Amino acid sequence: xxxxxxLNQLNASTRRYIRENPKLxxxxxxxxxxxxxxxxxxRKDFTGGRVIGEDxxxxxxxxxxxxxxxxxxxxERQVEQQAQFxxxxxxxxxxxxxxxxxxxxKGPQASYRLVDSRMSAAYLTIGAHIAIALYLNGTRANFTxxxxxxxxxxxxxxxxxxxxxxxxxxxxxxxxxxxxGDKLVSAPTNVNGTIEYNQLEDDYADSSYGSEDFxxxxxxxxxxxxxxxKQKFQTQQRFNDTQDPKIGFNGLKFNNATLIKxxxxxxxxxxxxxxDTNEVAVDYLTEMSNGAITAYPALAVASSETLFWLNAxxxxxxxxxxxxxxxxxxxxxxKPGQGNTKIAGQVLASCAITLNPRYHxxxxxxxx
Numbered sequence: 001x002x003x004x005x006x007l008n009q010l011n012a013s014t015r016r017y018i019r020e021n022p023k024l025x026x027x028x029x030x031x032x033x034x035x036x037x038x039x040x041x042x043r044k045d046f047t048g049g050r051v052i053g054e055d056x057x058x059x060x061x062x063x064x065x066x067x068x069x070x071x072x073x074x075x076e077r078q079v080e081q082q083a084q085f086x087x088x089x090x091x092x093x094x095x096x097x098x099x100x101x102x103x104x105x106k107g108p109q110a111s112y113r114l115v116d117s118r119m120s121a122a123y124l125t126i127g128a129h130i131a132i133a134l135y136l137n138g139t140r141a142n143f144t145x146x147x148x149x150x151x152x153x154x155x156x157x158x159x160x161x162x163x164x165x166x167x168x169x170x171x172x173x174x175x176x177x178x179x180x181g182d183k184l185v186s187a188p189t190n191v192n193g194t195i196e197y198n199q200l201e202d203d204y205a206d207s208s209y210g211s212e213d214f215x216x217x218x219x220x221x222x223x224x225x226x227x228x229x230k231q232k233f234q235t236q237q238r239f240n241d242t243q244d245p246k247i248g249f250n251g252l253k254f255n256n257a258t259l260i261k262x263x264x265x266x267x268x269x270x271x272x273x274x275x276d277t278n279e280v281a282v283d284y285l286t287e288m289s290n291g292a293i294t295a296y297p298a299l300a301v302a303s304s305e306t307l308f309w310l311n312a313x314x315x316x317x318x319x320x321x322x323x324x325x326x327x328x329x330x331x332x333x334x335k336p337g338q339g340n341t342k343i344a345g346q347v348l349a350s351c352a353i354t355l356n357p358r359y360h361x362x363x364x365x366x367x368x
Contacts, residue, residue, distance in 0.1 A: 083171020
């Protein structure tokens with residue numbers, strides 16, 4: 001069979017078949033339902049400011065039943081507090097040669113435009129990076145450019161998170177103090193073995209505080225964890241197939257939550273250096289840390305899976321995104337290089353994820 005590089009009569013006499021409007025097949029990225037849900041349903045426009053302030057009540061007022069004639073305690077007690085978060089910044093660079101895009105890759109001979117394919121790849125990449133960032137932390141060494149993500153948010157300062165670290169602060173408040181930071185806690189569960197139905201119920205209940213709106217509405221887990229749950233419990237009719245209308249992902253209905261899966265959730269796939277998922281994650285971590293981090297964080301329990309019960313409703317969870325034209329997932333435009341014909345532009349985003357920890361729960365160490 002002749003190839004384009006072979007100089008024979010067939011190649012000389014016959015042009016290559018070119019598909020009209022060809023679609024490049026994505027062989028790298030995954031879709032993350034949590035990131036999609038956050039962007040579509042939890043987004044708040046960030047219009048400017050030094051920090052994001054998240055207000056909450058951390059104590060009750062003084063009072064109780066009393067007998068006639070009692071002198072009331074009128075001591076003023078502070079019950080309001082504020083956690084503070086910084087906006088984080090993401091960029092994806094696109095570099096091209098003017099010769100390629102202005103002379104060669106144009107007209108009917110271009111099966112697809114390089115500019116279009118690179119723009120599509122840039123948005124796929126920044127979406128993947130944001131999804132990966134959601135599950136990490138933003139306070140440990142070399143992680144400060146990252147979100148204050150789930151590993152950090154869903155912790156109690158004593159029980160290790162899925163990354164085998166504890167987090168003593170959240171939103172600038174100490175979890176060891178009595179100034180409200182001690183209320184920003186969610187104790188992780190280390191299953192360290194097989195997931196059982198009563199464990200799922202206990203952890204769901206641990207993040208439930210009343211009626212439907214105060215219970216988790218989303219469960220996010222790895223693909224393997226999803227498979228474990230489906231095989232063990234769907235046949236017992238404890239889980240039912242469903243589709244979340246707000247994001248269009250198929251999932252399993254459990255109480256008032258929809259359980260959905262992602263390869264970007266911390267687990268055995270994303271730590272496996274042979275997978276595309278790990279490749280994308282390491283690319284992100286390396287750039288985010290200026291080369292200081294070159295591997296995905298090790299799991300607290302090797303070869304295990306993770307699940308998060310989330311109350312993905314405002315105000316218990318918010319996804320802030322800048323309303324700036326460029327930093328709101330916009331493009332800077334191409335800029336020429338100095339002394340050559342290279343052009344470069346960046347897709348930019350500035351965003352932040354904030355949670356009230358007690359309405360959410362992380363469960364990790366699931367091995368079957």
